[in-house]
Amino acid sequence: MEHQRVTFAPVLTHLVSKLLVCVGLLCSVGNDAWSQDLVNKSPQLTLAQLREARDIAKHRKRRIILNNDGNDKVKAPFTVERFLASRTSDLADSQVDTIFYCSGVPMLYTHRSKIAEQSGVGIHQDVPGKQWVAAFNEMDTDSLEMIVNWCRQNDREVFWSMRMNDRHDSSKNWPWLITDWKRNHPQLLMGSQKDGLPASFQRGKGSWSAMRYDKPEVRQVVFDLIEEVCTNYDVDGIELDFWRHPLYFVEPLQGKPVPQAKMDEMTQLWRKVRQMTERVGRQRGRPLLIAIRIPDSMGYCRAMGLDVERWLEEDLVDIVTGADYFKLEPWENLAATGERYNVPVYACFEMRRVQGKANTKQTDAKLWRGEAYNAWQAGVDGIYLMNRFNPRDPLMRELGDPQLLETLPRVDQTSYYRPKNSFKPQDFVPNGLQYLKQPTEADGTNTESP
Structure with a gap:
C-alpha cells in the first residue's frame, strides 16, 4: 500500500493540476475571480x-x-476597521482589482521583520503618524497582514511592493527614516549622512543614502527581505519598484556606463529571487508573481544598470509597469514589449506627470481620463495609480474601463516629460534626455472629447 501511495500521488496531483490549468484558461476569459480561486486551491x-x-x-x-x-492615516482608538477605512475598505466597489502595498522604505517597515527595523516602535517610536504600528503589534497583526486579509475577503489580488532604493531618508525633511542599518553600513551607500555624495558625482543630488547594488551585502539583504515576506505573508506576488528611486550603481552618477559585470550581478539576484518564489510557490500550491516598475525605455534602464530585456528573456518577470514622474516613449512601445515577452504591461499615472504638480487637491479629471483612454488605445493591459490614495476617488471607478472613458468628458493628452518637475531624466543617467522619444504631435497639445 505504501508503494501505491508514493506512485499514485504524483499522477493524481498532475491530473488535478492539468484540470485546474485548463479550467483556469477557460475562466480567464469569463469569471476571472473563479479562475484565480482554482489556482489558489x-x-x-x-x-x-x-x-x-x-x-x-x-x-x-x-x-x-x-x-x-503605506502611509495610512490612522487615529486612535486603533482598530483594524479604522486602519482599513483610511485607504482600503471603500475600494470594494471600485475598479481596483489589485493592491500593491508598500510597507515602508528599505530597512524600515511597518510590517514585522527579523531583518529590517520597524517604523513606529523602539528607536523609531517617534516617527510621525506611525503610532498605530505598536498598537497592532500588540494585537498580533500588522499593516501588510491586514491588507492581505482584506484582499482575501474581497476577492482582490495583493502584492508586497518593495522600493528598491528609496532616497527620502537622504533629505533633512524626513530625518526619522534613517535606520541604524544604514548608519552602521556607510560603505554600502552612495555617500554619507555627514558629507553627502562624493564631489565626483555629477548627478543624484540629495541621494547619499541610496544603497549600492554592486555590493554583495546589499544584494543579500534585499534578497533576505523579499524571502521573508514571501514565506511569512499570503501575498500573490512581489513588486520590485525600481522607480523609487532610479539609482543603483555609482557609475551613472559619475557620468560613466555601468559595466556589464555589475548588471550581471543584479540579474543573478533576480534569478535567485525567481528560484525562491518557485520554491515557496510549490510548497504552498500556487504561484508567487514578480512585478517590476521601471522607466519605460529599455535604453534608459540599461543606462541605469538594469538589464531588463535580459530579465524578460529569462522569464524572471511576470508583470511590467512603466513610467512615473516622467515617461520617455509612446505607450505603444511598452505594449509591444509586453507582446514580445508575453507579459502584461501597465501604464503608470502620477500627479506630477499628468498635471505637472504634486499633491494638488484639484484633480483635473478630464486630463486623467484622456491619459488613461490613450493608454488603453495603445494596447496596455491596465492602469497603475501612484500617489493617489483616496479610496472614494471617482477616477478609481472610471480609469479601468476604456468603454466608459469613451463616453465621458476628457482631454486626450499623453504627458511625457515636464522640465519644471522635481525629477528629470538627466538626474539619474548621463544625457538622460536622449532617451525621450516624445512624438511631435503629443508635445503638449490636447484634444477635448467627446
Whole structure:
C-alpha cells in the first residue's frame, strides 16, 4: 500500500493540476475571480505545473493596480476597521482589482521583520503618524497582514511592493527614516549622512543614502527581505519598484556606463529571487508573481544598470509597469514589449506627470481620463495609480474601463516629460534626455472629447 501511495500521488496531483490549468484558461476569459480561486486551491505543485499556473495568474484581469505607499492615516482608538477605512475598505466597489502595498522604505517597515527595523516602535517610536504600528503589534497583526486579509475577503489580488532604493531618508525633511542599518553600513551607500555624495558625482543630488547594488551585502539583504515576506505573508506576488528611486550603481552618477559585470550581478539576484518564489510557490500550491516598475525605455534602464530585456528573456518577470514622474516613449512601445515577452504591461499615472504638480487637491479629471483612454488605445493591459490614495476617488471607478472613458468628458493628452518637475531624466543617467522619444504631435497639445 505504501508503494501505491508514493506512485499514485504524483499522477493524481498532475491530473488535478492539468484540470485546474485548463479550467483556469477557460475562466480567464469569463469569471476571472473563479479562475484565480482554482489556482489558489491547487495542491502542492511540480515545477512544470507551477509555471503553467503562473502563466494563468500573470494574465488575470487587472483594470487598475493601486499602489498604497503605506502611509495610512490612522487615529486612535486603533482598530483594524479604522486602519482599513483610511485607504482600503471603500475600494470594494471600485475598479481596483489589485493592491500593491508598500510597507515602508528599505530597512524600515511597518510590517514585522527579523531583518529590517520597524517604523513606529523602539528607536523609531517617534516617527510621525506611525503610532498605530505598536498598537497592532500588540494585537498580533500588522499593516501588510491586514491588507492581505482584506484582499482575501474581497476577492482582490495583493502584492508586497518593495522600493528598491528609496532616497527620502537622504533629505533633512524626513530625518526619522534613517535606520541604524544604514548608519552602521556607510560603505554600502552612495555617500554619507555627514558629507553627502562624493564631489565626483555629477548627478543624484540629495541621494547619499541610496544603497549600492554592486555590493554583495546589499544584494543579500534585499534578497533576505523579499524571502521573508514571501514565506511569512499570503501575498500573490512581489513588486520590485525600481522607480523609487532610479539609482543603483555609482557609475551613472559619475557620468560613466555601468559595466556589464555589475548588471550581471543584479540579474543573478533576480534569478535567485525567481528560484525562491518557485520554491515557496510549490510548497504552498500556487504561484508567487514578480512585478517590476521601471522607466519605460529599455535604453534608459540599461543606462541605469538594469538589464531588463535580459530579465524578460529569462522569464524572471511576470508583470511590467512603466513610467512615473516622467515617461520617455509612446505607450505603444511598452505594449509591444509586453507582446514580445508575453507579459502584461501597465501604464503608470502620477500627479506630477499628468498635471505637472504634486499633491494638488484639484484633480483635473478630464486630463486623467484622456491619459488613461490613450493608454488603453495603445494596447496596455491596465492602469497603475501612484500617489493617489483616496479610496472614494471617482477616477478609481472610471480609469479601468476604456468603454466608459469613451463616453465621458476628457482631454486626450499623453504627458511625457515636464522640465519644471522635481525629477528629470538627466538626474539619474548621463544625457538622460536622449532617451525621450516624445512624438511631435503629443508635445503638449490636447484634444477635448467627446
